[in-house]
Amino acid sequence: MxxxxxxxxxxxxxxxxxxxxxxxxxxxxxxxxxxxxxxxxxxxxxxxxxxxxxxxxxxxxxxxxxxxxxxxPDPESAMMDMRDPMVASDGSRPSAADMIRLGIGFTLSTIVTGVVWVSLSSILLPQLVDQIAPDQRAAFIGLINSVGSVVALFSNIIFGTFSDLTRSRFGKRTLWICSGGVLCGLCAFGISFTRSLPVILLLWCGMQVFYNWMNAPFCASLSDRVPDKFRGTLSSFMGGGGVLGQTAGSLVGSLLITKINLGFAIGALGFAAIGFIVVAIWPASKSNLDEPRAEMSVKNILKAFIPPVGAGARNFYFALIGRMMMVAGYQMITGYQLYIIKYYTLSDSGLDADGLKIKAAGIVATMSVITMVASLLAAFTAGPISDYIGMRKIPVSLAAVLFAIGAAMPWIFHNAMGMYLFAAIAGFGYGVYNAIDQALNLSILPNPAEAGKDLGILNMANTLSSVIGAALASGLVMATNNYMLIFPACIVVVLLGSVLILCIRGVK
Known part of the structure; x- marks a missing residue:
């Protein structure tokens, strides 16, 4: 030839x-x-x-x-970013001291907000509702979680976009972080003065609005100010802080279960102060008055609700829905933790209302300590290991599987030991998940220049998942008058999230 x-x-x-x-x-x-x-x-x-x-x-x-x-590949994707890994998205090259200050600020914020949110939402608010209207407790907690989550969903995207477009001598995020915490605290303080369910619902929705007023710019600051090289490690410390805050929140809530007004007052103070504390710890944000921006118009704001499109968007949606399923499963159990213990774990105890409340508070406190130890061990080791081996997707998926195994324990063992095993196994899995998930999300952002908007959409997972988790849990309980089915439903939801995470391409 x-x-x-x-x-x-x-x-x-x-x-x-x-x-x-x-x-x-x-x-x-x-x-x-x-x-x-x-x-x-x-x-x-x-x-x-x-x-x-x-x-x-x-x-x-x-x-x-x-x-x-x-x-x-999408040329706008974070995976195509050619920036020096030691340089942040805002163009700065943080020193070692700057990174320490950023790490402390991010971690402290997740601890404080975790303590406040979990103590209020998982312990004090359900106990308040149980005292006001015990015959409506399951339905009202489902309603308040669902409505509050929808409000948080839109707030997260709107205020993330507003912060992207903000120009001030304090930078684009600072004013939102400080003012949002104060307004959220005022709403929390108001709940301590009312025993009206409609007013509680209104103030809780206000807390969701103003917390996301603060939190959406806070999360976007991670993309702005932390270089790629350190995102896994810092995400790990944030995850550890979140786990510490959430588990400590259960402990604090159990200690204040007989002093609900004091609990809400302390929560209000925590929200009001944390924004100012974090901004003071961080290196000062530079003025961005000269930074060009799109016009602040209704049209551009509405664009924030347009989900990402293009070749790089596929991974974004798998991460979004996978995270949504994982957090929904977590919310199904933690959102109803007090009721599960009182009316499932202790259903055969024969205790009266006061005895049931005290016994349940003791179990919650023990679970908090177990979860805290397991989660911190996972969180503070998983991030550095993930950076070292260069993997994000596989550890996150395996963490979801471990959480599902933990959720099976109370289903198998109908006693306090089942809840303690859940706290240890699921706590470890959720600690690993929290440590690495944020770094995974940052690696698949369709456009780092719009981090506030896109992270706001990704954070929909936390809000929509609350709707899904609350709807599933409350629906099962109201249909069967039994809290047992929450566990198998949680396992199915979490494993679905694990599979979706594995579908992400281009990330190990």
């Missing part, structure tokens, strides 16, 4: 001189420049970006260049 043998991948390579446009060649050439010597770059559409270096490739031409070789 006279035909010359064509070596696949060698002789049939495309001519990149023809496949790339002049703008793309110029962008690629910038990769040879040192990040410190590169202030801004010009993207293909002519807009200037002072926050990151990227090779923005035209999707059509790039598709022709790699035709038949798999899915085209």
């Amino acid at each position: 006279n035909d010359k043998f064509v070596r696949p991948g060698i002789d049939d390579r495309p001519d990149y001189g023809k496949a790339l446009t002049a703008e793309q060649k110029e962008a690629v050439s910038r990769l040879a420049e040192h990040p410190q010597n590169t202030k801004t770059i010009e993207s293909i559409d002519g807009t200037s970006s002072a926050t990151r270096q990227a090779a923005r490739m035209d999707e059509t031409n790039y598709s022709a260049a790699i035709a038949g070789r798999g899915e085209v």
Whole structure:
């Protein structure tokens, strides 16, 4: 035969001189420049970006260049970010001291907010409702969780977008973080003065609005200020702080179960102070008055509700729904923890109302200590190990499986020991999950320049999952008058989340 043998991948390579446009060649050439010597770059559409270096490739031409070789990566994706891993998205290069201060601030905030939210939502609010209207407890807790979560869902996206568009001499996030905490605290303080279920519902929704007023910009600050190199470790400390706060919240709530008004007052103070404390600990945010932005208009705000599209969006949705399922399973048990212990674990105890309350508080306190130890052990080791082995997806998925195993324990053992085993096994799994999940989410952001908006959408998992978890748990209880079915339902939901996480591509 006279035909010359064509070596696949060698002789049939495309001519990149023809496949790339002049703008793309110029962008690629910038990769040879040192990040410190590169202030801004010009993207293909002519807009200037002072926050990151990227090779923005035209999707059509790039598709022709790699035709038949798999899915085209989204050039806006965080996975295509060409920034120096020691440089944050805002263009800063934090020192070691800066990173320590950022780590302390992020971790302290997750501890304090975790203590307050769990003590109020899992212990004190259910006990308050049980005292006011015991015949409506399951339905009203389901209602308040569902309505509050819907309110939080929209608030998270709206205030994340507002903070993206904010320009001030204190930076884009600071004012939102400080003011949101104060307003949330005022709503919590108001609950201590009422025994009206409609007013409690209204004030609880106000807490959801203002907490997300504070929390959406706070989460976006992680993307803004922490370099890629340290995100896994810092996410681990945040996860550990969250676990510590949540488990300590159960303990605090159990100690204050007979002093509900004091509990809400302490919670109000915690919310009001934490924003100012964190901002004082962090290195000062620089003024961004000169930073260009899109016009603050209704049209641009409505765009925040448009979910990401394009090649990089697939991973985003798997992470979103997977996280939603995981947190929904967690919420099904923790949201009804007090009622599960009182009316399932202790259903055969023969105790009167006061004795049941005291005994349940003791079990909650013991579970809190067990969960705290297991979760902290997991959280503070999982992040550094994840950074070392370079894996995010697989540890997160396995953590969900471990949580499901823990959820089976009270189903198998209908006693306090079953709850203690749940606290240990599921607590360890949730600690690993919390430690790495945020780093996984940051790695699949469709566009780091819109971190506030996209993290707000990802944080829908925390709010929508509360709706799903509350609806499933309350529906099962009202239909069967039995709390036992919460456990198998939780297992199915969490395992579904584990499978969805495994469907993410391009991340180990």
